[in-house]
Amino acid sequence: MRRNRFALSLFWRTFILLSLLLTAGIVAWVQTFKALEFEPRTVQAAQQIASLVNLSRAALHYADSINRVTLIKTMSEQESIMLRAREPADQFEPFEVNRFTNAIGKELRSRLGPTTVVASSVNHVPGLWVGFQIERDNYWLQADTARVEPMTGRTWFIWVGIAFIATILGSAAIARLINQPLKELSFAASRIREGEYDSVLDESMITREIREVNQGFNRMARELAKVEEDRAVMLAGISHDLRTPLARIRLEAEMSVVDEEAKRNIAADIDQLDAIIDKFMDYARPGDVTLVPVHVSSVVDKAISQFRDTKRIRIGAKLPIDTKVMADETELGRVLTNLFENARRYGRNTYTGVANVEVSYTRSGSWVLLTVRDHGPGVAVEKLAQLTTPFFRGDAARTAATGAGLGLAIVEKALQRMGGQLDLGNAPGGGLVAHIRLKRAP
Missing domain, CATH: 3.30.565.10 (Histidine kinase-like ATPase, C-terminal domain)
Structure with missing residues (x-):
């Protein structure tokens, strides 16, 4: 009894199992996507920064001292890129602090040269700082860190949330589709248990196994209805056939038996038989x-x-x-x-x-x-x-x-x-x- 009290319905069991399966698939997909996305994103980020550095280097190389100031100012205003001279006393913090930034730093050095310096802040000014040389002059290029940031937790949360909601809705739809024929079968079986044999299940289902079960159930319901009808007819006939001789025995006892005690006993036996017949008829009474x-x-x-x-x-x-x-x-x-x-x-x-x-x-x-x-x-x-x-x-x-x-x-x-x-x-x-x-x- 305790086990039945906490038993899950088939719908919820199917729903939970499907949800767990699809959730595990989402987790595996996220991990696979992260692994496949890591290298292309680092290469792309490093390529963008390297392109900025190369363009800035070329522009400064071919500009005279007067035009360089104007060029640096224009790049800062229009492209959010700041160029400044690199001084020996500058203090900076390394950019490479994790696997993603290490990969970007390595890729930048392979494109810009081994002397390239990548920092996350210079003189306590945060940003993406890249140190490079033009001939013998050292420069810092500061770019927006958004260019090299990995996908944020908010983006992952939105993606996973959408996938999870789709998983829940899909699991519910699939579980309902799977369990609907069984629910109809259970309802029809409960009606037969209550004595109603007119339940007919759909015999044109696409699924072959369910169609065969429905056909077998309908045949069983028809047979049970016929048995119930035959039983009612048989009991009615037995009741009629038994009461007729009982009535004759009662009449014969009243007319032929002289002993009053024997007559009362015969009448009591007849009443008992008549009551038993009534009980049989009550038990076999139709359920409507x-x-x-x-x-x-x-x-x-x-x-x-x-x-x-x-x-x-x-x-x-x-x-x-x-x-x-x-x-x-x-x-x-x-x-x-x-x-x-x-x-x-x-x-x-x-x-x-x-x-x-x-x-x-x-x-x-x-x-x-x-x-x-x-x-x-x-x-x-x-x-x-x-x-x-x-x-x-x-x-x-x-x-x-x-x-x-x-x-x-x-x-x-x-x-x-x-x-x-x-x-x-x-x-x-x-x-x-x-x-x-x-x-x-x-």
């Missing part, structure tokens, strides 16, 4: 019910009125008259009658021989919980789960009882048809307690 708002108190009162023999059973009910549930009035009455009959037979007090039954209710959210409790000996704990099994009696001594062993099975089946639930247990003070859970009417 119409749920409407029903006053619980009135249905309980009608069921109680059928048990007027206070020497065998006494029923007390504490129900408000305004409590309504969504149910079929006939089915709910049959549920209560069977519970009262079960208490009358098996819930008698050991000393008085009378079955004292209490009917109460509580509300829990959108549900109404009816409780029917007797004060009899109760049932062994290990046998509680078997009480709703057809033809099972909770105590070996009860095999001499006059029932068919279908009462609680009929109760459970009727409640399932009405969307309710039956729970059986032993009361703390002794006796069997039945909890009937039904949807509260608006």
